[in-house]
Amino acid sequence: MPQLSKTLVIDTATDYVFLSLVVEGSEIGYKYQNDLHNHAVTVMPMLDELLKKAQITLKDVNEIIVGIGPGSYTGVRIGVTIAKMIGYLNNISVKTVSTLALLASSSSAAKTMAMIDARRGNAFVACYQQEKGIMKETVADTLTNIEQFKQTLTIDTEIIRVGKPNVEKIMQSNLMKPVKNIHELVPNYLQVTEAERNKGKI
Amino acid sequence: MYVMGVESSCDETSVAIVKDGKTVLSNIVLSQIDIHKEYGGVVPEIASREHVKGISLVFDQAIIKAGVKYEDIDLVAVTEGPGLIGSLLIGVAAAKVVAMNYNIPIIGVHHITGHIYANNIEHELQFPCLALVVSGGHTELILMNGHFQFSKIGETADDAVGEAYDKVARVLNLPYPGGPMVDKLAQQGKDIYHFPRPMIDSKDYQFSFSGLKSHVINLHHNLCQRNETFEIADFCASFQEAVTDVLVRKTKAAATEYQVKQIIVAGGVAANKGLRSKINHEITEIPVCFPSMGYCTDNAAMIAVAGFFKYQTLKAADDYTINGNSRLEL
Ligand SMILES: [Zn+2]
Numbered sequence: 001m002p003q004l005s006k007t008l009v010i011d012t013a014t015d016y017v018f019l020s021l022v023v024e025g026s027e028i029g030y031k032y033q034n035d036l037h038n039h040a041v042t043v044m045p046m047l048d049e050l051l052k053k054a055q056i057t058l059k060d061v062n063e064i065i066v067g068i069g070p071g072s073y074t075g076v077r078i079g080v081t082i083a084k085m086i087g088y089l090n091n092i093s094v095k096t097v098s099t100l101a102l103l104a105s106s107s108s109a110a111k112t113m114a115m116i117d118a119r120r121g122n123a124f125v126a127c128y129q130q131e132k133g134i135m136k137e138t139v140a141d142t143l144t145n146i147e148q149f150k151q152t153l154t155i156d157t158e159i160i161r162v163g164k165p166n167v168e169k170i171m172q173s174n175l176m177k178p179v180k181n182i183h184e185l186v187p188n189y190l191q192v193t194e195a196e197r198n199k200g201k202i
Numbered sequence: 203m204y205v206m207g208v209e210s211s212c213d214e215t216s217v218a219i220v221k222d223g224k225t226v227l228s229n230i231v232l233s234q235i236d237i238h239k240e241y242g243g244v245v246p247e248i249a250s251r252e253h254v255k256g257i258s259l260v261f262d263q264a265i266i267k268a269g270v271k272y273e274d275i276d277l278v279a280v281t282e283g284p285g286l287i288g289s290l291l292i293g294v295a296a297a298k299v300v301a302m303n304y305n306i307p308i309i310g311v312h313h314i315t316g317h318i319y320a321n322n323i324e325h326e327l328q329f330p331c332l333a334l335v336v337s338g339g340h341t342e343l344i345l346m347n348g349h350f351q352f353s354k355i356g357e358t359a360d361d362a363v364g365e366a367y368d369k370v371a372r373v374l375n376l377p378y379p380g381g382p383m384v385d386k387l388a389q390q391g392k393d394i395y396h397f398p399r400p401m402i403d404s405k406d407y408q409f410s411f412s413g414l415k416s417h418v419i420n421l422h423h424n425l426c427q428r429n430e431t432f433e434i435a436d437f438c439a440s441f442q443e444a445v446t447d448v449l450v451r452k453t454k455a456a457a458t459e460y461q462v463k464q465i466i467v468a469g470g471v472a473a474n475k476g477l478r479s480k481i482n483h484e485i486t487e488i489p490v491c492f493p494s495m496g497y498c499t500d501n502a503a504m505i506a507v508a509g510f511f512k513y514q515t516l517k518a519a520d521d522y523t524i525n526g527n528s529r530l531e532l
Contacts, residue, residue, distance in 0.1 A: 040291045044298045044522035058303045073247065074288055077254050078295050085299035088258040089272065183259040186251070195245040 006056060007063040008047075008086070009167045012039045012079030013071025013099040013187070014116060019047055020167045021054050029054050032164040039078045047082075062092050065167070065176060067099040070124035070141055070190040071116050080187045087182045094185065095176040098141050100126035105135060105170050106163025113139075113153060114160045121145055124190060127157070135173040143190050204270060205277045205513075206300065207506025210293030211285025211313050213237075213244045215256045216502035219268035219275070223510035226323060228267035229496075229503040232256045235379065242378050243368075250288035257296050264502075272304050277519070279509020282310030283530030284339065290526030298522055307519035311508045312532055313500075314340055315352070317468035319511060320493040320504035328464040328489075334453045336477070337469030338364035338381070341449075343407045343456050344532070350515040352532050355456060356407025363445060364471050366411040370441055373419045374434050385474045388442040391435030395421065397444040399451075407456050414444055442476045450480050457488050465490045473498040 009020040017039055020030040029050055035042040051057060066083035069076040076099070087094035103114040110130055115123045123146040127139035142149075150159075170176065179185050191197075204227075207218040218229040234252045238244045265272065280297035283290055294310075301308035318333045333344040341358035361369070364381055371380020376387070397417055400410045418441050425432050457465050465488055471477065472492050481490050497504060513519065 040294065041523050041525045044295075044302060048302065048522055058299075073250070074291065077250060077288070077292060081254055081257060081292050081295040082299055084254070084258050085261070085296045086303065088262065089300065089303050183262070184255075185258075186255050189251070193245065193247040193251070195241055195248060199240065 003062065005063060006061050007065060007171070008061045009065045009165070010079045010083050011067025011099055011102050011165065012043060013067050013069045013076035014103070014162075016162070017043050017046060018067070018102065018165055019043070019050050020165070021050060022167055022171065025168065025171065027167055030164070037075070039075050043078060043082065058086060059090055061086065061090070064092065064094045065170070066094065066096055067102050068096045069099050069188045070143065071099045073187075073189060076187040076189075080185060084182060084185045087179070087185070094179040094182060096179060096185070097170055097176045098126060098188070100124060100141055101128065101135070101137070101175045102165035102170060103160055103163060104128045105166040107158055107160050109158035111154065111157040112160055113157050115146065116161075118143055121147065123149070125149055127153075133169060133172070135169055135175060137175060141188065141190060203276045203510065204274050205279055205506040205510045206264070206275045207502035207504070207509060208278065208280040208293045208297040209316065209500055209502040209505045210253050210257075210289050211281045211283070212289060212500060213249045213252070214500040215253050215260050215293075216500065217260045217264035218502035218506050219264055219270055220503055220506035220510065223507050223514075224323060226503045227270065228264045229501055230260050230263045230267065231501050232260050239378050242372070244286070246286045246288055249286055250292065253289055253292035257292055261296065261300070272300065275300075275304065275306055277509060277513055278306050278308045279311050279506050279512070280308065280524070281313050281316065281505050282524060283313065283527035285313055285528060287526055287528040290528065294524060294526045298524065302522065307513070308524060309509050309513050309519045310524045311505050311512060312530055314342070314468070314532055315350070315508040315512070316504040318344070318346075318466065319508035320468060320497040320501070321466040321491050322507050322511075323497055323503065324494060325491040327466070330460060330462045331464045331466060332453065332457050332460060332462040334449065334465065334467045335469045336363045336449065336467065336471035338362060338368065340469055341409050341411070343453065345456070345460055345462070349511045354532060355460075356409065356452065358409040358411060360410050360412035361415060363411060363449070364469070366415040366445070367471070369415050370418050373422055374437060381471065382473070384438045384442060385476055387435045387438040388476050391433055391437070391439030393440045393443040394436050395440035397440050399444050399447050402448050402451055407452050409448065409452070411445065414441070446477050446480045449477060450484050453481070454485050457485065462488060464488065467492050470499055
């Protein structure tokens with residue numbers, strides 16, 4: 001019997017922990033839970049539960065899709081570290097996807113803007129178009145002043161701040177990028193650290 | 203028993219494989235020191251980013267160097283605190299994945315117990331044992347009556363020793379990391395300023411270094427203002443003599459009171475040459491052990507050793523809810 005494709009999807013860059021198991025293109029189980037910024041504690045027990053319920057082990061997973069941000073720095077690092085270690089230990093394919101794309105996939109509107117708050121009036125945003133269930137990116141991930149950015153949108157754009165990702169839709173899109181060397185996988189923070197910015201100014 | 207140690211509490215990403223709490227098969231340390239040097243100290247957000255970048259490669263190198271397979275590992279020991287929270291979380295997350303993937307028990311280790319157990323790699327601990335823990339975040343005297351029985355008998359009320367060193371180094375414009383530089387220059391200078399020895403005559407084992415640090419900084423400021431010439435080496439020597447006098451006097455008194463069989467010195471400042479020679483010179487009746495230089499600074503071998511003894515003592519492991527804790531108590 002040929003081996004079934006078993007994909008684990010992980011995203012921890014928002015207030016929610018999102019884990020999903022996809023077997024042969026169909027989501028067979030998921031966790032989508034606001035854990036009040038306690039990702040470091042909750043992700044692995046949730047993963048354990050998800051796998052046990054599906055009666056598979058971590059070693060049976062043969063592909064990972066990981067949300068690499070933008071979003072919470074601490075949050076995204078947890079998911080990316082977990083994906084990186086699973087990918088490395090089991091030598092399996094890892095693909096990255098924008099956390100904003102995962103967010104936008106929760107909607108079926110034709111035009112969407114996904115946003116994650118980045119404080120001081122700023123947000124991480126990206127825009128997508130959907131036609132016959134196929135998602136395409138129209139504005140790539142960016143960090144911007146949210147009020148100004150909203151003025152560039154057409155009136156029929158749906159703004160999405162929260163929503164359970166539709167992984168089947170993501171897997172049919174070309175929004176994923178394969179990781180060539182697992183040791184080089186890092187989050188997409190979208191901005192350098194404050195220390196690096198300040199150093200540039202001096 | 204093969205223990206995999208994982209350490210990421212500050213600016214070193216490290217993974218080690220240690221056999222039976224003693225034999226180090228590999229100890230890979232990826233240091234970020236050159237990156238943080240440009241900022242004059244560790245930048246927490248940069249440290250966290252660097253840990254994610256290097257983490258899987260450090261695991262891979264530790265396994266290859268040790269010549270074992272993941273399936274051979276019996277226990278994963280990981281630093282759960284104290285330290286920088288963002289940094290701790292990377293090691294903890296990675297360690298949990300290894301534990302789940304291979305169905306291996308996982309145990310959280312207090313960073314300072316790691317520094318203490320670094321000594322066991324070269325000299326087996328003898329109880330009762332007195333540990334002088336000196337680092338950038340700690341100045342403590344800890345009495346051990348057996349494995350994983352710690353009672354703190356003294357600690358600093360303010361600055362840790364390493365912290366005082368770093369602040370003095372900054373005022374003297376020495377390059378980061380300042381502590382080792384002060385030690386180096388102290389070897390070339392003389393104690394001409396006779397700085398106060400804070401709390402040296404107190405009957406307890408408490409320390410305080412903030413007053414001494416301010417004293418050094420103020421004198422430096424005054425000399426500069428008056429355009430007087432002075433030797434930086436003399437400043438370093440005077441500061442170091444004051445600090446080590448206090449540390450050695452209190453350690454000796456505690457060792458005598460508790461009739462210990464062994465004194466161990468642990469933590470980054472255990473690498474300080476001035477401290478090493480003064481302790482060896484002044485305490486001759488009780489054996490004093492220092493970890494070799496490579497095991498004084500942060501490394502995962504010491505976490506694996508501590509994890510081994512913690513597991514042997516408690517006969518219990520943690521579960522997947524184990525978390526990083528920046529203010530973990532001993
Ligand atoms: Zn340390």
